[in-house]
Amino acid sequence: MLARTEHLFDDATRVTAGDSRWQGRTSEDYWAFVGPFGGVTAATILRALIDHPQRSGDPLSLTVNFCAPIAQGDFDLDVRLVKANRSTQHWCVELTQGGTEVATLATAVFAERRPSWSHQQAQLPQAPPFEQILPYPKVAANWVNQYDFRFVDGNPDLAAPIKDAPASAFSKLWIGDRVPRKIDAVSLMSMSDAFFGRIFHARRELVPFGTVSLTTYFHADAEDLAREDISRVLAVADGRIFHKSYGDQIGELWSPGGRLLATTTQIAYFKA
Amino acid sequence: MLARTEHLFDDATRVTAGDSRWQGRTSEDYWAFVGPFGGVTAATILRALIDHPQRSGDPLSLTVNFCAPIAQGDFDLDVRLVKANRSTQHWCVELTQGGTEVATLATAVFAERRPSWSHQQAQLPQAPPFEQILPYPKVAANWVNQYDFRFVDGNPDLAAPIKDAPASAFSKLWIGDRVPRKIDAVSLMSMSDAFFGRIFHARRELVPFGTVSLTTYFHADAEDLAREDISRVLAVADGRIFHKSYGDQIGELWSPGGRLLATTTQIAYFKA
Numbered sequence: 001m002l003a004r005t006e007h008l009f010d011d012a013t014r015v016t017a018g019d020s021r022w023q024g025r026t027s028e029d030y031w032a033f034v035g036p037f038g039g040v041t042a043a044t045i046l047r048a049l050i051d052h053p054q055r056s057g058d059p060l061s062l063t064v065n066f067c068a069p070i071a072q073g074d075f076d077l078d079v080r081l082v083k084a085n086r087s088t089q090h091w092c093v094e095l096t097q098g099g100t101e102v103a104t105l106a107t108a109v110f111a112e113r114r115p116s117w118s119h120q121q122a123q124l125p126q127a128p129p130f131e132q133i134l135p136y137p138k139v140a141a142n143w144v145n146q147y148d149f150r151f152v153d154g155n156p157d158l159a160a161p162i163k164d165a166p167a168s169a170f171s172k173l174w175i176g177d178r179v180p181r182k183i184d185a186v187s188l189m190s191m192s193d194a195f196f197g198r199i200f201h202a203r204r205e206l207v208p209f210g211t212v213s214l215t216t217y218f219h220a221d222a223e224d225l226a227r228e229d230i231s232r233v234l235a236v237a238d239g240r241i242f243h244k245s246y247g248d249q250i251g252e253l254w255s256p257g258g259r260l261l262a263t264t265t266q267i268a269y270f271k272a
Numbered sequence: 273m274l275a276r277t278e279h280l281f282d283d284a285t286r287v288t289a290g291d292s293r294w295q296g297r298t299s300e301d302y303w304a305f306v307g308p309f310g311g312v313t314a315a316t317i318l319r320a321l322i323d324h325p326q327r328s329g330d331p332l333s334l335t336v337n338f339c340a341p342i343a344q345g346d347f348d349l350d351v352r353l354v355k356a357n358r359s360t361q362h363w364c365v366e367l368t369q370g371g372t373e374v375a376t377l378a379t380a381v382f383a384e385r386r387p388s389w390s391h392q393q394a395q396l397p398q399a400p401p402f403e404q405i406l407p408y409p410k411v412a413a414n415w416v417n418q419y420d421f422r423f424v425d426g427n428p429d430l431a432a433p434i435k436d437a438p439a440s441a442f443s444k445l446w447i448g449d450r451v452p453r454k455i456d457a458v459s460l461m462s463m464s465d466a467f468f469g470r471i472f473h474a475r476r477e478l479v480p481f482g483t484v485s486l487t488t489y490f491h492a493d494a495e496d497l498a499r500e501d502i503s504r505v506l507a508v509a510d511g512r513i514f515h516k517s518y519g520d521q522i523g524e525l526w527s528p529g530g531r532l533l534a535t536t537t538q539i540a541y542f543k544a
Binding site: 060065067068082083088102105109111114116118119168202213217221238241244245248267271272 | 535
């Protein structure tokens with residue numbers, strides 16, 4: 001079922017190793033309206049760290065601050081290991097274009113995930129199987145078309161702007177790559193930013209929107225993910241507040257078998 | 273009601289301005305078992321940014337990565353404005369001691385909060401008034417004694433380790449400074465890390481524990497907070513998973529009047 005040749009997501013997040021400076025390039029396949037899809041930018045940063053010769057352990061957390069638009073074309077990743085302990089590594093990554101100002105600033109923690117007492121308090125949200133739900137239709141934004149979104153709750157009806165009370169910002173949906181690809185940390189990172197803006201749901205219309213800061217925690221290491229061997233996740237997202245041009249989002253990415261793989265939060269700008 | 277002289281929290285988070293390098297000092301009042309309380313470290317970093325002559329706008333998000341223990345005494349804050357746009361600023365702060373390795377790495381976003389459509393989807397958790405609940409007793413950790421914790425739900429009974437099923441990781445409580453102090457962004461930052469470790473609740477015992485990465489979003493600006501004019505918040509926290517030595521936490525800080533002031537998440541190491 002899974003694609004055998006290189007997947008377009010791997011092409012989009014490809015990096016070329018440098019010493020402390022790595023190179024990448026924006027992808028037409030994952031282009032959003034005014035720049036690359038932020039999830040792929042975040043995933044590219046994570047890939048550079050995973051591929052780094054000094055890296056040890058698995059990704060535990062990644063925070064990405066989107067400082068300025070990224071133009072189509074090449075970019076540099078200035079990758080710095082800030083501090084390493086016996087079991088954790090702290091990284092800082094700056095994305096620049098043409099050697100000038102920072103467009104994206106990220107910090108990451110990697111950790112050796114040692115066996116421990118284990119308990120998953122949260123419960124897998126209930127949902128009909130992926131196969132029983134129609135895919136979200138193709139749209140004008142390239143990046144959206146690289147994903148297979150199947151909405152269980154909160155299917156966005158963006159053609160019916162709210163008149164009185166705000167609509168719910170909650171969504172529950174299956175997310176897979178449109179060309180199936182086995183879920184790994186890099187694709188989880190991208191999917192953690194693949195929810196539509198909560199403001200679109202709450203207002204039932206598209207408005208100017210941009211993620212400002214995104215944080216994702218990984219609750220499964222490479223071994224856990226290999227054991228899951230899945231190509232899609234069940235995802236839930238919600239927003240708690242929209243105020244003075246900024247709104248929040250929280251989300252969870254679950255394996256179909258019921259394991260919480262990643263949790264995420266972001267704060268985003270909107271104009272409405 | 274509010275203290276008129278300088279509050280010990282302000283003393284604990286005091287910074288001395290430098291050019292790009294600021295100075296601070298750990299506080300005995302907010303000492304935890306093996307280092308300063310992380311919330312005060314985060315608050316000190318936020319204070320340095322708020323006091324910085326180049327700062328404009330209000331804090332929107334702060335992520336703090338705790339890389340290594342901080343020893344008792346002086347520390348330096350290397351404060352860098354990475355990128356500024358018309359309405360947002362992106363900062364990076366490194367905390368070092370003795371000019372050597374980075375102990376704490378933080379990124380922050382400040383923003384001019386412009387008027388917009390406003391909607392608070394989340395609802396104020398129900399709770400009896402602060403005055404009707406007994407304060408949490410004094411304990412051996414100094415920092416805990418600087419806060420007035422009044423538990424509504426999840427009062428930790430740490431003397432009864434679980435035998436079979438894990439206990440709930442959920443808590444609902446009032447948090448104020450023990451010596452009352454008006455809530456501002458700096459104290460919200462500290463309070464967002466003032467929840468007890470979720471693992472203590474889930475296992476009903478103290479185990480080795482340390483926050484690795486903490487992210488807090490601010491949903492009220494200085495003007496909003498001045499209007500609230502409060503000295504305590506209603507706080508809720510929960511954990512979703514404990515796995516391979518790391519567990520997560522999500523939390524919300526509410527004004528007594530029902531405004532969501534800040535949301536927070538963290539990932540923490542535990543040994544159990």
